[in-house]
Amino acid sequence: MMGSVRLRIDLAYDGGGFYGWAKQPAMRTVQGEIETALHRILRVRDDDADETLRLTVAGRTDTGVHASHQVCHVDVSEDVLVRCVGHMDVTPVVALTRRLQRILPADIAVHDVSVAPDGFDARFSALERTYVYRIADRGAVVDPRTRGFVLHIDDTLDEAAMNAAAAMTIGLHDFGSFATPNPGGTTIREVKTAYWRRVPSRPLIGDDMAMGERYRTPAAESGLLCFTIVADAFARNMVRSLVNGCVQVGLGKRSLNWFAGKMATPLREGSTGPIAPQGLTLEHIAYPQDGQLAARAEAIRAKRTL
Structure with missing residues (x-):
């Protein structure tokens, strides 16, 4: 055998x-x-x-x-x-x-x-995951071809306010207001970066080709408002619920103080359920050097605390 x-x-x-x-x-x-x-x-x-x-x-x-x-x-x-x-x-x-x-x-x-190298575990060896949520609001021209991976919102979102909310998520926090734990697990996670950025309306064919204005068609993602978040791991519904909280702030329906209160008190109370799924994409998984894979897996299996 x-x-x-x-x-x-x-x-x-x-x-x-x-x-x-x-x-x-x-x-x-x-x-x-x-x-x-x-x-x-x-x-x-x-x-x-x-x-x-x-x-x-x-x-x-x-x-x-x-x-x-x-x-x-x-x-x-x-x-x-x-x-x-x-x-x-x-x-x-x-x-x-x-x-x-x-x-x-x-x-x-x-x-x-x-x-796989020795010690590799797809789940427990991972250092971080990167997700991106894409929205077409009034600041973007809606392209119906992208409806499968972009959420369309009729109003214009306040990017600055949403970034102020996103900044509150960075660091080690209990995201119990925005996520549900697995049995025996926690909602404590470390967010390494989180921000909203509007994709510039860049041309698909640039000026360097000297083909004239009529050839400067926009890229498919031009104008989209995108949320990028990187964390060591994510609890269930965490990213989509954080996006929903930011969007409520961006629409002016909720205040930054409300978002801060949600971060300070990790309890679900019904106002920040997950936003629609189609805008969310898992973009990247990062792993350590081969010699550190087993140690990383062992460390991450331990139950986290604040």
Whole structure:
């Protein structure tokens, strides 16, 4: 019997057609689709306890939330992995990558499959996650092609007020007003940066091409108001609820003092539920150097306190 290998899978997906990442009975999920594909490619029965393939993900995304860069891992025995080679004159990992790319639905894209370094855990080894929420308000020309990953708001948002609210989230806080803990977990998280910026109306084709004004068409994201947040981890509904709180401030419906009170008193009271999911995309997962992966995973498993 050969040993097992841990594979790192880097991927992206359009979350609009999924009930989130996590596998659920009778629901279409990202995890479910990939695990089904893996079992089919590697000819493993899903009910075989000795060979069942289960993904561990860097961050579970909610229903309707997208990922341009997600990371997960799966443990596979080496004798099972070689089954995917077939007639291809490539390594088993390359063969698996190609077969996954062919068999998965169009709303999932596998960027890379690689042998994970020692100590790697997609979830617990991660240093930080970056999310971006995109809004088209009256400050942007609404492009209906972007409706799948951009939220449209009729009013003009106050970017300065929203940035003042976002600045309050930076640092180590209990985000209990904006999130719900997992069983046995906490809502304490460390936000490293959080800010709103309007994408400049930059031309798709610049002046350096000397083609004249009529060729200076805008980029698809020109004018969008985007919230970027980076944290060591996120609790359930945390990003979308923070976005909703900022938007309430940006619309003038809530004050900065109200937002400050929400940060100071970590209790859910119904006024900051999560905003619509389609504007949110997981953009990046950062990991430490290979030699620090196991230590990071061990440290992050500890329950956090303020």
